[in-house]
Amino acid sequence: MRNIWLVFKHEYTRQVLRKRFIMVLISLPLIILLSGGVGVLAVLVMMNNDPIGYVDQSGLLSDPVNLPDSAGLSQAVGIISYPDDQSARQALEAGQIQGYYILDANYLTTGKVTQVAIDPIGENAQGDFTTFLRANLVKGMDPKVAERLIEGSSIEVRALEDVTRKAGENDWVNLVFPLVMGIFLMMAVNTSGGYLLQAVVEEKENRTMEIVITSISPDQLMTGKILGNLSVGLTQLVVWFAVPLGVFFGVRPFIPFLRDISLGGSYVWLSLAALPAAFVMVAALMAMVGATATETREAQQVAGLFTLPLFVPYWLITPLIESPNSPLAVGMSLFPMTAPVTLPARAAFTLVPAWQSALSLGLLYLAAFGSLWLAGRAFRLGMLQYGKRLKLAELFRRQEA
Amino acid sequence: MTSVVVDQITKSFGQQRAVDGVSFAVEPGEIFGLLGPNGAGKTTSIRIILDIFKPDSGKVSILGGAMDEAKKNRIGYLPEERGLYQEIPLERCLNYLVTLKGLSPAAAQERINPMMERFDLMDHRKKKVKELSKGMQQKAQLIVTLAHQPELIIIDEPFSALDPVNTQMVKDLLVEERNKGTCIVMCTHQMHQVEELCDRMVLINRGKSMLYGSVNEIRRQFSAQDLLVRALNEIPAVIPGVKETSAHNGLTRLILNEGVAPQQVLKAMVEMGVVLEHFEIATPTLDEIFIQVVKGEGARQ
Numbered sequence: 170m171r172n173i174w175l176v177f178k179h180e181y182t183r184q185v186l187r188k189r190f191i192m193v194l195i196s197l198p199l200i201i202l203l204s205g206g207v208g209v210l211a212v213l214v215m216m217n218n219d220p221i222g223y224v225d226q227s228g229l230l231s232d233p234v235n236l237p238d239s240a241g242l243s244q245a246v247g248i249i250s251y252p253d254d255q256s257a258r259q260a261l262e263a264g265q266i267q268g269y270y271i272l273d274a275n276y277l278t279t280g281k282v283t284q285v286a287i288d289p290i291g292e293n294a295q296g297d298f299t300t301f302l303r304a305n306l307v308k309g310m311d312p313k314v315a316e317r318l319i320e321g322s323s324i325e326v327r328a329l330e331d332v333t334r335k336a337g338e339n340d341w342v343n344l345v346f347p348l349v350m351g352i353f354l355m356m357a358v359n360t361s362g363g364y365l366l367q368a369v370v371e372e373k374e375n376r377t378m379e380i381v382i383t384s385i386s387p388d389q390l391m392t393g394k395i396l397g398n399l400s401v402g403l404t405q406l407v408v409w410f411a412v413p414l415g416v417f418f419g420v421r422p423f424i425p426f427l428r429d430i431s432l433g434g435s436y437v438w439l440s441l442a443a444l445p446a447a448f449v450m451v452a453a454l455m456a457m458v459g460a461t462a463t464e465t466r467e468a469q470q471v472a473g474l475f476t477l478p479l480f481v482p483y484w485l486i487t488p489l490i491e492s493p494n495s496p497l498a499v500g501m502s503l504f505p506m507t508a509p510v511t512l513p514a515r516a517a518f519t520l521v522p523a524w525q526s527a528l529s530l531g532l533l534y535l536a537a538f539g540s541l542w543l544a545g546r547a548f549r550l551g552m553l554q555y556g557k558r559l560k561l562a563e564l565f566r567r568q569e570a
Numbered sequence: 571m572t573s574v575v576v577d578q579i580t581k582s583f584g585q586q587r588a589v590d591g592v593s594f595a596v597e598p599g600e601i602f603g604l605l606g607p608n609g610a611g612k613t614t615s616i617r618i619i620l621d622i623f624k625p626d627s628g629k630v631s632i633l634g635g636a637m638d639e640a641k642k643n644r645i646g647y648l649p650e651e652r653g654l655y656q657e658i659p660l661e662r663c664l665n666y667l668v669t670l671k672g673l674s675p676a677a678a679q680e681r682i683n684p685m686m687e688r689f690d691l692m693d694h695r696k697k698k699v700k701e702l703s704k705g706m707q708q709k710a711q712l713i714v715t716l717a718h719q720p721e722l723i724i725i726d727e728p729f730s731a732l733d734p735v736n737t738q739m740v741k742d743l744l745v746e747e748r749n750k751g752t753c754i755v756m757c758t759h760q761m762h763q764v765e766e767l768c769d770r771m772v773l774i775n776r777g778k779s780m781l782y783g784s785v786n787e788i789r790r791q792f793s794a795q796d797l798l799v800r801a802l803n804e805i806p807a808v809i810p811g812v813k814e815t816s817a818h819n820g821l822t823r824l825i826l827n828e829g830v831a832p833q834q835v836l837k838a839m840v841e842m843g844v845v846l847e848h849f850e851i852a853t854p855t856l857d858e859i860f861i862q863v864v865k866g867e868g869a870r871q
Binding site: 172175176179183187372375376377378379380381382383384385386 | 620
C-alpha cells in the first residue's frame with residue numbers, strides 16, 4: 170500500500186505541477202468565464218434603467234395597467250405617459266427619459282409604434298414596454314387567459330413511440346447539461362489517459378521503469394500510476410465544473426431566467442456512477458497501449474483507436490435525441506465505450522428502464538476490471554521489451570515473463 | 571550466506587537462446603565481474619537474478635533464498651541504460667526513487683545529501699534532471715543505487731560517461747562498499763576495470779559460461795611461457811631456446827620453444843652479454859584472454 174501511495178503521489182504531483190497541465194486547467198474555465206463575462210457585459214451595456222415615455226394617440230393606454238416591480242439586474246423601468254410629442258421630446262432632451270414611443274392613432278389595426286431616442290433605448294426597456302403594451306391589450310380579460318397570452322405556452326416535446334419522454338422547453342439546461350458534462354468527462358478522461366500513456370511510454374523508453382520495478386512490484390507501479398493519473402483527470406474535472414457551477418450559482422439570484430433553471434435528474438447520478446468506471450477503463454487501456462508500444466508517437470496513434478468510440482454518441486446525437494429508446498440508443502448505452510456519454514444523455518430525454526441502467530453500469534464496470542487485467546498483463550509482458558512491439562494476441566497467449 | 575547463487579539458468583526469447591546454462595555464485599564482501607561481449611546474455615542474466623524475467627529452467631537464490639518484495643529493498647541496481655525522470659528536479663527524483671526502497675522521505679534525504687556533496691551535485695539539486703550532463707546523471711544514478719545501503723549491488727557498466735576523476739571516485743566507493751561486506755556484481759566490457767577491482771569473474775559468450783573463477787587464477791591459466799624483457803644494449807636476433815621475438819609496449823616479447831624454462835633463456839642472454847634492465851613472465855591481460863576466448867568460440871561456431 171505504501172508503495173502504491175508513493176507512486177500515486179509522485180505521478181500526481183509530477184503531472185499537476187507541469188506548466189502545460191496548469192495552462193490547460195486554467196484556460197478552459199478562463200475561456201468560460203471570459204465568454205460568460207463578455208456576454209454579461211454585453212447585456213449590461215445594452216441595459217438602461219432610465220425611465221421611458223410614451224405618447225398614446227390611440228387611447229388604448231388611457232387607464233394603463235403598470236408592470237409590477239422586480240428585483241435584480243433587470244428591474245422594470247419606469248414608464249411615463251406624455252400628452253403629446255412635444256412634451257415627450259422636451260423630457261427626452263432634458264434627460265428625464267431615455268426615449269419614448271408614439272402609439273399611432275390606428276394602433277389597434279396597424280400595430281404601428283414609433284420609437285424616438287437620442288441613443289438606442291436599452292433592450293430591457295424595450296422589453297418592458299412590449300410587456301406593458303401586451304398587459305394593457307389583454308386588460309379586462311380573465312387573468313389566467315391574460316397570463317397565458319402574455320407568457321405563452323410551456324411546450325413539452327414527446328416522441329410518438331415514447332410516452333415516458335418529458336422534455337419541457339423550460340428544462341433545456343437539463344437536456345444540454347449531460348451533453349456538456351459528457352464532453353468535459355471525455356476531455357478529462359482523455360487528458361489523464363494521455364498523461365498515463367505518455368508516462369508509461371517515456372518510462373519504458375528512458376528505462377526508469379527498470380529501476381522502479383526492482384524496488385516495487387509491477388502491479389504496485391501500475392496501480393499507483395493509474396490512480397495518480399486518474400486523480401489528475403478528476404482534478405481537472407472538478408476545477409472545470411466548479412468554476413462554471415460557482416459562476417452559475419453566484420449570478421443566479423440576479424438573472425431572472427437563471428432562477429427558473431434547476432439542475433438535477435437521474436442523469437446526474439448516472440453520470441457520477443459511470444465516471445469512475447469510465448476513467449479506470451480508459452486509463453487502463455492507455456496503460457496497456459503504453460506498455461505494448463515502442464515509442465510515444467506510435468502509442469498515441471494506437472490510443473486514438475480506443476478514445477474514438479467515446480465520441481461516437483456526439484456524432485449520433487440527433488437519432489439519440491429523436492429516439493432515446495431506439496435499439497441504437499439502447500445498444501450504445503450498453504456498449505462500455507459509448508455508455509459513459511449515452512446513458513446520462515438518454516436519461517435526460519427519457520426514463521431509462523432500471524434494468525438497462527443497471528446492465529449498462531454493470532458492463533461498464535466489468536469492462537473497467539477487464540481493462541485493468543489486460544493492462545496488468547501488458548505491463549508485465551511489455552514493459553521491458555525495448556524496441557519490440559508486444560502483439561495483442563500475446564497478451565492472451567504468453568506465459569508471464 | 572552466499573549472496574547470489576545462479577544455478578544452470580536458461581532463457582530463450584522465441585528461437586533465440588539468450589542464456590544457456592549459466593552458473594556462478596557470489597559471496598558477501600567481493601566484487602564479482604560478469605563479463606561478455608555485446609549480446610552475450612549478461613543483461614538477461616542480471617534481469618533473471620533480479621526477478622524481472624523468470625528463467626525457463628534453472629534456479630536463482632538471492633540473499634539466502636528466492637527473490638521476494640522485501641528483498642528488493644536490500645538490493646541496489648544500476649542498469650546499463652540509465653533511468654531517471656528527466657522533467658523533475660534532481661533532488662525530488664532522487665528522493666522518490668530512494669523512498670521506493672523503503673526509506674521515509676526524511677531518511678532518504680539524509681542519505682542523499684552527503685552523497686550529493688561527495689559527487690559535487692549539491693549545487694545542481696534544484697535543476698531538472700534533463701539539464702544535467704551525462705556524467706552528472708550517471709553519478710545521480712549511482713546515488714539511487716547506493717543510498718539505501720544495500721547488501722547486494724548489481725551494476726551494469728558503472729563507469730560509462732564518467733571522466734577519470736569521477737571514475738576513480740566511483741572505484742573508491744565500490745571498494746569501500748566491498749570492504750564493508752557488500753556483495754557487488756559488476757557487469758562491464760572494460761577489462762582493465764575488472765583486473766583492478768574484481769576478485770572473481772565469469773565470462774559469458776553466446777549465453778554460455780566460458781570462464782569462471784578468480785581473476786588471478788584465470789590469468790594464470792592463460793599465461794604462456796613467454797618472457798618480456800628490456801635491455802640496456804641490443805638484444806640478439808637469435809637466442810637459444812627462443813622461437814620468436816617481437817616488440818611489446820616498449821619491451822621485447824620472447825616466445826620460448828616448447829619445454830624451455832624462462833631461467834634457461836635468461837642465463838643464455840646473460841652469457842651472450844645482454845645487460846638486462848627488466849624482465850617478467852608475460853601474463854596475458856584480461857583483454858587478451860577475452861579476445862582469445864570470444865574469437866575461439868566464434869571460430870568453433
